[in-house]
């Protein structure tokens with residue numbers, strides 16, 4: 415009997431894990447992918463969608479053909495329940511799926527109640543529908559310009575997206591001839607500019623400060639948001655920032671079905687894992703990507719999260735796939751790398767400029783870390799988007 419691997423989620427983590435485990439075992443395994451969305455979404459390009467530089471067709475593809483060609487079954491459904499003892503997953507279309515090994519790769523949802531008024535009075539870009547609504551709001555803004563506030567709220571981790579949107583906004587304002595008349599403010603929970611939720615990198619604070627100054631952007635650092643009214647953000651220190659347009663990156667939570675899954679998930683819905691990406695509690699259940707819980711090695715005056723970006727997500731998925739393959743072969747799951755020890759590789763886009771972020775480890779202490787600013791970073795981001803979508807759509811997850 416071939417072993418059954420069920421993968422929940424079909425984005426960076428789920429696609430990589432499913433394709434990699436099949437590859438590791440030369441096809442001698444039954445792999446099923448179950449996902450709430452039948453599309454892959456290249457989330458990093460959501461920063462461009464509100465400005466009309468991308469639409470959903472540019473940054474998504476249907477996952478079923480990719481998986482089918484690799485002998486993987488795709489089920490378009492959401493997991494609603496996980497029973498780790500009976501080793502089965504229930505889905506919203508009433509199926510019960512049994513597994514020998516399970517990969518949880520169901521990513522994030524927005525914490526919509528992070529502050530009163532976030533859902534009603536602010537835009538965000540962290541999901542495709544939200545970015546599409548933000549595109550409508552941006553077009554309305556261009557007809558009636560005014561001040562802008564871009565924020566990463568308390569508990570947020572996806573700071574790269576906040577900075578990218580901020581600098582792309584500045585770039586768009588310049589293109590529209592509005593940069594002199596619009597006051598652009600960045601509000602962040604980071605303890606200093608360029609912390610990024612990863613503790614910062616050498617000269618990062620200075621570099622980000624220079625970028626902000628060059629664009630005439632005001633910053634409010636190490637501060638939370640108290641609430642958001644229609645047309646004004648009120649910060650935790652009482653300051654009120656009026657706006658005509660705003661974009662807020664909220665904290666992320668894990669999916670709801672995990673909160674009730676036999677103590678697998680923490681209070682945020684993220685799953686505690688070992689360095690093998692097996693869950694703390696079960697040898698046959700893995701969690702990878704944003705779904706995996708990560709402990710930050712610091713406390714900040716205003717809480718910040720840790721960004722679980724694409725590169726560590728893929729790394730986690732490959733480690734999980736190699737370990738599942740080992741277990742199926744009757745070996746020990748010996749591949750391991752703690753999240754904090756995975757390399758940091760990221761490109762921060764700034765419209766026609768950007769910063770390449772490289773470090774030997776996601777989290778300190780590090781030996782090396784460097785930020786390389788310049789227009790080549792923007793070109794790299796453009797090229798990487800095309801390359802990554804091509805690689806994933808063709809199932810070439812063994813490529814870098």
Ligand SMILES: Cc1cc2nc3c(=O)[nH]c(=O)nc-3n(C[C@H](O)[C@H](O)[C@H](O)COP(=O)(O)OP(=O)(O)OC[C@H]3O[C@@H](n4cnc5c(N)ncnc54)[C@H](O)[C@@H]3O)c2cc1C
Pocket residue numbers: 422423424425426427428448449450451456457458459460461491492493494519520521522539540541572574575669671702703704705722723724725727759760761
């Ligand atoms: C705006 C933005 C910009 C970003 N920019 C960058 C960047 O420049 N560089 C970078 O490295 N990273 C970036 N990231 C982070 C990157 O997007 C994440 O690392 C990546 O999305 C994590 O992939 P994942 O598969 O773990 O989770 P997700 O992308 O959240 O995917 C989760 C999957 O699970 C499915 N799912 C959800 N619930 C269920 C359920 N109950 N049952 C079954 N399936 C379910 C979803 O449909 C989806 O397929 C950015 C993120 C955002 C939001």
